[in-house]
Amino acid sequence: MTASTHTLxxxxxxxxxxxxxxxxxxPGVLVYVWQFGWGIVINLVWASLLALGIEALALRLRGYPLKPFLTDGSAVVTAWLLALSIPPLAPWWMxxxxxxxxxxxxKHLYGGLGQNIFNPAMIGFAVLIISFPVQMTQWSAPLSxxxxxxxxxxxxxxxxxxTLPDGVNLDAIISATPLDTVRTGLMQQHTLDEIHGASRIFGQIGGVGSEWVAAAYLVGGIALWAFRIVPWQVPVAFLAGIWLTAGFLHWFDTGRYAAPWFQIAMPSSMLGAFFIATDPVSGSTTPKGRLIFGLGAGFLTVIIRAFGGYPDGVAFSILLMNLCVPLIDAWTQPRVFGTAKD
Incomplete structure (x- = not known):
């Protein structure tokens, strides 16, 4: 994520x-620790150290000075976004x-800060979910x-x-996410009511613990907008895209497609809306374009969740919309005053 001259x-x-x-x-990190334990703190620190080390190596190989880029915080932001997107107890090598x-x-293969056409954290996530699908489903169970x-x-x-403590097996500390639980249950021909009734992972509107994390991301996201760091169009359109698409599918078949409030209450939805899709480098640069980008990403998120091979679709939806940015910007670029329409 880098600064955008349109909003800052x-x-x-x-x-x-x-x-x-x-x-x-x-706020999201603190609630994450409260609800899921210390794993996320370790993962955040480890990812940050790795990001700075890889950044330093890439800068050295490219002949760039280290201090300005290592201290600007961009590598650490990428590290946090990736760490918050993968299981908190993921092995160090992942x-x-x-x-x-x-x-x-x-980031660096495309020219460094401000040159990347894809969101770096989501590229990292996509590589992991494709390469290590089993490990990427081993999420920490809510402490409760x-x-x-x-x-x-x-x-x-x-x-x-x-290594695990003596007498403790992995199943005692990991759990499927609500989205993964829904997907597995649907594959077994169960209805949503049956799935919800058979699992304790579901909370009031989302998942136990995770709905609080989503709420904390929302608070942080609103603060980010209040500081004028992100434009309102992307998160509003992203969440609207999720709500409208999920609402239509839920209306079409309430037994198979999750309700829009459930989809919105996923931490990935809020993290994606405010902290990932708002990346101005890989996202659209025009006000109308941001609305299209957000709506498209929200729509694709629900479509992938409902029909794709992975339980969540935020990363892939944003990467797909990154591909569309040049076309979106070309369509929505304001006409220069005094020039003729094409």
Whole structure:
């Protein structure tokens, strides 16, 4: 994510933008720790260290000075977005692979900060979900439902040494996400009511614990908009795209397609709406274009969740819309005053 001249206050530096993004992510991180334990903290720190190391190596190979780019915060923001998108107890090497593709490939192979055509964090996520689908489904169970709540040391040991406490098996600390639970149940020909009745993972409108994380991302996202770091068009259109598409499908078949409020209450929906789809480098640069980009990403998110091979579709929807940005911008670019219409 980099600064956009269309939305930022004058004289706003990249470092200040990135610092505010990280600050606005903190409510979500704190609630994440509260509901799911210490794994996410370890993953965030590890991803940040990897991002800075890979960034430094790439800058050195390209002959760029290290300090200006290592201190602008952009690599750490990418690290946080990737870490928050993968299971918090993911093994250390998975985070390493994801960061290599996010920073080394998606960012620096395309020219570095401000030149990437795809969202770097989502490229890293896409590589991981395609390459390691089993590990990417091993999410931490909410602490209120977990058979064993690993402490900081146990989480550290599981991530870096793949060892569990004596007498504890992996099933006691991991759980399928609500979206994955729905997808699995539907594949077994169950209705949504049957799926909800058979699992404790579902909360009031979303998932146990995860709906609170989504709410915290919403709070942070609104703060990000209030600071004029992101334009309103993308998150509003993204969430509207999810709501309208999910609402139509739910109306068409309430037993198979999840309600729009359930789709909105997923942490990935809120994280995607405010912190990922709003990347001005890989997103549209015009007001109308941002609305189209957001609506398209929200629509594709629900379509992938409902009909695709993966339980969530935020990453792939944003990457697909990244491909459409040149066309969207060409269609929506304001006409220069005094020039004739084509």
């Amino acid at each position: 206050p004058p004289n706003t530096s990249v470092t200040r933008v990135m610092t505010l993004v990280l600050a606005c992510l903190m 985070t390493l692979v994801g960061m290599i593709f996010a920073i080394g490939v998606a 439902l977990a058979g064993h709540a690993p402490n900081f040391t146990e989480s550290l040991s599981l991530i870096f040494a793949d």
